[in-house]
Amino acid sequence: MSWERKITKYSGVNLSTDNELSLSLRKKILKLTEQYFSLVHYKKEFVPNETFISASGKYLTKEDLTNLVDSSLDLWLTSGKFTEKFEKKLSQKFGSRFSSATVSGSSANLLAFTSLTSDYFEKNKINDGDEVITVAAGFPTTVAPIIHNRCVPVYLDIELETANIDTSLLKKALTKKTKAIMIAHTLGNPFNVEVIKKFCDDHNLFLIEDCCDAFGSKFDNKTVGSYGIFSSLSFYPAHHITTGEGGAVLYNDLKLKRIVESFRDWGRDCWCSTGMNNTCGKRYSWKLGDLPKGYDHKFVFSHVGYNMKMTDMQGALGLSQLDKVDYFIQKRKDNFKNLRQKFLDEGLDKYFILPEKYEKSDPSWYGFLITIKNPNKLNRTDMIKFLNDRRILSRLLFAGNLTRQPGYMNKKHKIVGNLKNTDKIMKDGFWIGVWPGLDEEHLNFMVDSVKEFINKSS
Ligand SMILES: Cc1ncc(COP(=O)(O)O)c(C=O)c1O
Structure with missing residues (x-):
């Protein structure tokens, strides 16, 4: 059929890349793409009460669009040269030896945890019914892989100021069935990875660090994600870099590559x-x-695997996003510092528990979590609605308390101690943005609006 012949003749696969006409056409297309970007996607002026101040967002430049178009012109579509380059560059930037790109942060978590069920780990491998220490405050798909693999999440409470695991409860949580700890660095704020790592080493437990919100965070000058056997990243638009949907598993041992990528690529041995x-x-x-x-x-x-490979267009976008990641990380840090100082200068710490970090940590913040101290004086829902009316968008700490979520409450689990602080943040906490698209004018408006809500409520 004529259309079949046409496609074969002109598809990227058969088109010789050193063909002069094709090269010059490609250049033209990419130049036009740049022009299009500047015309359509320029940064709009901030208008208080009108411009949306989202809690998180994607920061894209003309290089992102040209990379995306460039990769699509190849018509390779599945994982290919762009994805391979992205994996190499990603591990270098993140500070790990290897990375395997995947379709989301959730699937990165699933691949990381499921990899530990491989026979490769012999007597240490994770089996049905094993227990995994985690927290109930956070994103559901940090915990979901534990349940998907028929293991039992053991929930510990968190600290109010860091919103991270309360490590004083670790010993109490340990049983003969404990095989691993799997937790996230909450909103980019590193958990006490020194204590957690030592506990894992002392008791022969695997550590999986969910770094989906923590690209660039450090603890004791060492990048988070390098402490555990596996760590994960998400490239959903809300995160530090974006590939649309996307994620990665990161690790330091070449032997793990075969296992992670076997589970990722249908379970194949090849x-x-x-x-x-x-x-x-x-x-x-x-x-x-x-x-x-x-x-x-x-x-x-x-292995009994999945197909969770990243496409080449995502890989191409990831490459140009990585070029900007140092700027993104610094801007997040600056925005956080700025916002926190404004809250302190305005005496807002009287009303809110403000985020704290450990002395040794250097967070690459994802969001600014505030928890209302006295809910009888300030009502969280009213406050969120008030901010929302001013186009200031916020988020809860994801699932709040997983043991209260309809999908999780009846799944086998254990709670060690109580989840008092988890519940407090579930009821009275929320977070606002520090992402690189926000500038001083946005932050000022956010703080002024918080003050106005307080004045109105008192
Ligand atoms: C801590 C954490 N883990 C995992 C995920 C899941 O990432 P994704 O949306 O890419 O599946 C998220 C998403 O925001 C997250 O915040």
Whole structure:
């Protein structure tokens, strides 16, 4: 059919990249893309009460759009050269040896946890019914992989000021069935990773650090995510960098690559990149499982896996976002510092518990969490609505208390001690933005609005 011939002739796969006409066309398209970006996606002027001040958002430049278009012109579509480059650059920027790009932060968490069920870990591997220490305050998909793998989340309370795990409860939580700790650095604020890491080492537990909100955070001058066996990142638009949807698992041991990527890529044993064949040189000579000798290695499955690979367009976007990540991290830090100082200068710490960090930590903040001290004086819902009417958007601390969530409350779990602080933040806490799209004028308006709500309520 004529349309079939056309596609074959002009698709990126068959089009020679050194063909002069195709190269000059590509250049033109990318130049036009830049122009289009400047025309349509320029930064709009801030108008109080009209401009939305979101709690989080994506920060995109013309380079992001041109990378996206550039990768789409290849028509490779699945994981390819852009994704591979992105994985390399990501691990360098993040401070780990390896990374495996995936479709979301949630799937990065699932891949990280599920990897620990691999036979590779022999007697240490995670089995059905094992217990995993975590917190109930936070994002649901930090905990979901524990339940998906038929293990039992053991919930500990958090501290009010850091919104991170209360490490004084760790010993009480430990049983013969405890195999791992899986927690997030809440809103970019590192948990006490020194204490957690030592506890894991002392009791032979795996540590998975959910760094989805904490790209660039450090503890004791060491990047978070490098303490655990695995860590995860999310590239959903709310996060430090974005690929639309997207995420990554990060780790420091090459042996783990085969396991993570096997689970990510259908569970297969073969480790060829997309479009490659016979990387192992023994494609038709393996003898694995009960399969006949020489069964095509591409179709041997050593794990019960998923397909969670990133597309090349996402990889391309990730590359140009990574070029800006140092700026993003610094802007988040500056905005946080600025906002906190304004709250203190205005005496707002009288009304709110403000976020605190550990002395050794250097957070790359995701949001500014405030918890109303006296809910009889200030009502959280009224406050959120008041801010919302002024176009200042906020978020709760995600699920609040997972043990109270309809999807989680009846799933097997344990609570050690009580979840008093978790409940306090669930009822009276919320967070506002510090993301790089916010400037001084936004922050001033946010603080003025908080003051106005207090005046109105008293
Ligand atoms: C701490 C944490 N973990 C995991 C996720 C899930 O990431 P994604 O939305 O990319 O699945 C989020 C999402 O915001 C998060 O905040």
